[in-house]
Amino acid sequence: MIRLEEVSYSYPDGTPALENINLTVKKGEFLGIIGKNGSGKSTLALQLNGLLKPQTGRVKIRGMDTRDPSKLPGIRKLVGVVFQNPETQFVGRTIEEDLAFGPENLCLPPVEIKKCVDMALAETGLQKYKYRSPKTLSGGQGQCVALAGILAMSPECLIFDEITSMLDPESGKAVLETIKKLHKKGKTVVYITHNLEELYDADRIIVMEKGKIRLEGEPESVFSNPSLQALGLALPSVIELAELLKTHGMVIPWEKTFSPKSFAEELCRLFLKT
Amino acid sequence: MQEPVFSYVPGASLLHRLDPRTKIVAVMLLGFLTFRIENFAEIGVLFAFFFALALLSGLPMRVFFRAVKPMRLFIIFIFLAQLFFTDGRALVSYWILQPSLEGLEIGLKLAARFILLLLFAALLTASTDPSAITCGIERMLRPLPLRLLGISSFELATMMNISIAFLPLLFERVERTKAAQAARGMDFVKNPFRSVPALAIPLLRGVIRDAEELALAMESRGYQGSRRTSIHELSMQKNDWKALLILALFIIFILVL
Ligand SMILES: Nc1ncnc2c1ncn2[C@@H]1O[C@H](COP(=O)(O)OP(=O)(O)OP(=O)(O)O)[C@@H](O)[C@H]1O
Ligand SMILES: [Mg+2]
Numbered sequence: 366m367i368r369l370e371e372v373s374y375s376y377p378d379g380t381p382a383l384e385n386i387n388l389t390v391k392k393g394e395f396l397g398i399i400g401k402n403g404s405g406k407s408t409l410a411l412q413l414n415g416l417l418k419p420q421t422g423r424v425k426i427r428g429m430d431t432r433d434p435s436k437l438p439g440i441r442k443l444v445g446v447v448f449q450n451p452e453t454q455f456v457g458r459t460i461e462e463d464l465a466f467g468p469e470n471l472c473l474p475p476v477e478i479k480k481c482v483d484m485a486l487a488e489t490g491l492q493k494y495k496y497r498s499p500k501t502l503s504g505g506q507g508q509c510v511a512l513a514g515i516l517a518m519s520p521e522c523l524i525f526d527e528i529t530s531m532l533d534p535e536s537g538k539a540v541l542e543t544i545k546k547l548h549k550k551g552k553t554v555v556y557i558t559h560n561l562e563e564l565y566d567a568d569r570i571i572v573m574e575k576g577k578i579r580l581e582g583e584p585e586s587v588f589s590n591p592s593l594q595a596l597g598l599a600l601p602s603v604i605e606l607a608e609l610l611k612t613h614g615m616v617i618p619w620e621k622t623f624s625p626k627s628f629a630e631e632l633c634r635l636f637l638k639t
Numbered sequence: 640m641q642e643p644v645f646s647y648v649p650g651a652s653l654l655h656r657l658d659p660r661t662k663i664v665a666v667m668l669l670g671f672l673t674f675r676i677e678n679f680a681e682i683g684v685l686f687a688f689f690f691a692l693a694l695l696s697g698l699p700m701r702v703f704f705r706a707v708k709p710m711r712l713f714i715i716f717i718f719l720a721q722l723f724f725t726d727g728r729a730l731v732s733y734w735i736l737q738p739s740l741e742g743l744e745i746g747l748k749l750a751a752r753f754i755l756l757l758l759f760a761a762l763l764t765a766s767t768d769p770s771a772i773t774c775g776i777e778r779m780l781r782p783l784p785l786r787l788l789g790i791s792s793f794e795l796a797t798m799m800n801i802s803i804a805f806l807p808l809l810f811e812r813v814e815r816t817k818a819a820q821a822a823r824g825m826d827f828v829k830n831p832f833r834s835v836p837a838l839a840i841p842l843l844r845g846v847i848r849d850a851e852e853l854a855l856a857m858e859s860r861g862y863q864g865s866r867r868t869s870i871h872e873l874s875m876q877k878n879d880w881k882a883l884l885i886l887a888l889f890i891i892f893i894l895v896l
Contacts, residue, residue, distance in 0.1 A: 416859055441861040448859075453852035456860075458804050462770050465870035470861035475872040482870070496649070500807055514860060 366392045366522055366553050367413055367444065371422035374408055382408040384576040385422070390522065390555060395548050397564035397584075398557045400573030401597035406557045409573070410526040413555065414444035426522075442471060445515030446524040449531060451507030455499040460491060460510055463499055467518035485517035489543060505536025509543065522553040530559065537563075561588070562601045565624040572596055588623060603628045645706050645764040653878065654696040654766040659775030659871075661879040665886050666763045672890055673755045681893055682751045688889065689758050696766050706761035707754055714750050721746030773799040774869045794864045805853065809846065816842045 367390040374383040382405045390396055390413075400406050411417040412424050415431035426443055429436040445467075448454055457463030464485050468478040486492045489509045494502065499510055508528050515523060525544065529537035541563055548554045556567065564570055570587040572580035574596050580587050587593065588604050600608070607619035607628070617631060649655075654662075669685075676682060693703055707714075727741030763772070777796035785792055820837050 411855070414859060416855055438861055438863070441859065446856075446859045448852065448856055450852060452808055453849050454856040455808075456801055456804055456853070456857060458769060458800070462800075462870065463804075466857070466862070467860040469867045469869055470863065472866060472868050474868060475870055478868065478870045499804075500811075511856075518861065 366390050366427065367555075368425045369412065369419075369422065370425075372412060372419040372424060373421045374412065374417060374419055376408075382576050383412070383419075386576075386578060388571070388578065390553060392521070392553055393551060394568045395545075395554045395556065395566065397567035397570040398555060398573060399559065399561060399564065399570060399598060401559065404573040405576040406573055407526050408576075410446055410524050410555070410557055413522075413524050414446055415440045416446070438471075442518055443520055444522045444524065445518060445520040446526065447508065447511050447515055447528050449527045451499075451502075451504060451511050451531070454511040454514065455507075458498060459496050460486075460499055460502075460513075461495045463510060464514050464517045467514055471518060481517040481519070484519075485513040488516050488547065489513040503536065504532045505539055508532065508536075508540050512540070512543065516547075520552075522555070523547065524555045524557070526557045527559065529563065559598075561598060565601070572598070585623065645761060647768055648698050648702055648765050649768075650697055650766065652695060652697040652766065654692065654762070656878070657766075657882055658873055658875050658879045659767050659771045660779055660873065661875065661882055662763045662767055663772065663775050663779065664883065666759050668886060668890060669759045670756055672893060673752045673759075676752075676893060679748070682748065682755070684893060685755055686751075689755065689762070692762055693758075696762065698765055702765050703758050703761040706764075707757045710753070710757060714753050717753070718746040718750040721749055768871070769803050770800050770869075771871045771873075773803075774871045774873060777869075778873055791864060791866075793867050797862070797864070797867075801853070801857075805849075808849065812845050812849070813838075813842060816845065 367388075369386050369388040372383055372386040372388075373381075375381045386409065398406055398409065408417065412419060412431070414426070415424070415437050418424075418432050424431045426440045429440055431437070431440060455463050456466045461482055464482040465478050468481040473481065482495075483492075486495060489512055491506070491509055491513055494506070494510075499507065502510065511528070512523075523544070529540055532540065544554060544556065545566060556563065558564065564584060567584055570580075570582065570584055571578055572587060572593070579596055580590055580592070582590075588600065593600065599605075601623060603625050604619055604623050607617050607623075610617060617628075617635065619628065619631075669688075673685060676685065693700060722738045722742040725739050725742030725745055727739035729737045729739055730743065731738065767775075773796045776799070777792045780792040780795065783792070785795070816838055819841070820834065
């Protein structure tokens with residue numbers, strides 16, 4: 366779906382942000398990207414639909430090179446990005462108008478635009494806010510609107526750049542659930558976060574540091590990698606707990622049970638039944 | 640919270656359903672008319688015309704008077720200026736002030752014209768979704784060679800829409816920055832020479848960052864500044880042509896009589 370070959374990028378002021386990134390995002394996968402502040406995650410996100418163009422190497426979306434301006438409308442239709450701050454993603458006076466912005470850019474006729482808007486509202490459960498102003502919504506609802514604004518364009522791939530970092534944990538979880546639902550329906554998802562806890566269910570995780578990919582693999586292999594803490598990342602609390610228990614001689618194999626729910630089930634299995 | 644001036648009040652009246660272009664043209668024509676009329680009778684007829692349209696819109700009158708209120712000082716000022724500085728038969732004479740009869744007449748007419756202008760504009764904004772107005776303006780500007788100015792009618796319309804949506808965010812940021820500086824002990828009243836830069840600089844930095852993020856989000860959603868459609872379906876219906884015809888007759892009637 367998306368292929369990056371030897372991509373490097375420095376900002377105009379000379380800050381190097383990405384160095385020789387090779388990455389393939391497969392159709393239908395849930396890819397988690399994690400790394401500490403300034404590791405180049407956002408820069409990578411901007412590369413994925415041509416908002417930034419590589420200085421060396423290339424980014425191809427379904428074979429379309431992001432450096433080819435004539436391909437950009439097609440790329441933006443295929444890959445949508447949701448950003449961190451809901452407030453600076455609103456372009457409309459009402460939710461309806463805001464969601465119409467993308468389809469309007471695709472030059473759809475009014476009837477089609479209305480259909481896209483209603484579809485996006487239904488996917489995110491925002492129907493009853495259709496005529497409200499985006500300013501009157503909570504942060505979590507705001508991010509849902511931003512997500513709906515992308516969905517209205519029916520992209521195949523959704524990129525999320527730290528969209529929960531300005532939300533309280535509760536609404537963050539709700540937004541993440543919506544995203545997981547969309548993934549189940551077949552959308553390709555690239556989910557960028559600081560918080561490993563959000564990536565239990567990812568198909569694959571990439572750890573970035575200083576513009577490079579340092580680790581890559583399935584969640585269990587990344588979570589169990591000893592260099593994770595050296596890269597400035599906190600382990601998910603369940604795994605931290607399992608590790609602490611291990612130092613006390615109580616070994617719970619967490620590799621398959623690192624979500625809180627399955628960990629609890631495993632504990633019960635071990636202690637209640639035996 | 641204070642209700643905003645010139646705001647849209649949703650509804651389903653005949654006036655709401657007219658094409659925004661019809662209403663924009665009508666307001667322009669009526670604006671032109673208010674400055675062509677000469678006597679109080681005609682002003683009276685125009686006020687009556689406004690009230691008829693206001694009734695048709697089904698909206699409460701305060702929606703329209705809200706538009707006049709912020710301008711009241713200005714209107715009073717031009718009235719007084721005309722009253723005192725027009726030469727003519729003095730009504731009374733007090734010190735150097737000599738309000739004249741001619742001044743009273745001209746002042747009243749001028750004030751009435753401004754009020755009419757504001758009321759007609761309020762009629763448009765109250766009965767039309769702002770983005771429909773910009774959409775209408777866009778469609779009317781499209782045939783013009785704006786390209787020579789380096790801008791397209793689509794960009795212009797988007798700019799207007801974004802400003803409408805973005806302005807509240809700006810005010811909010813002003814408030815937030817003010818609160819943040821006040822929390823650091825900045826006294827805005829006592830110390831304007833230090834407090835104004837202390838407010839303006841972080842504000843500007845914030846606004847620029849907001850604008851950059853917004854531009855990125857817009858581009859990400861496929862915005863290119865070139866041709867785009869709109870969710871608003873603009874089509875001139877029979878009612879639009881009828882309305883324009885009635886308006887034309889009305890204008891001719893006033894100007895000829
Ligand atoms: N507009 C910019 N101009 C110059 N340098 C920038 C710009 N944006 C980011 N950088 C720099 O590029 C590097 C990578 O930044 P990036 O925003 O991609 O990191 P990030 O992983 O998204 O960080 P965060 O977790 O804080 O969002 C950093 O060193 C940052 O200072
Ligand atoms: Mg970032």
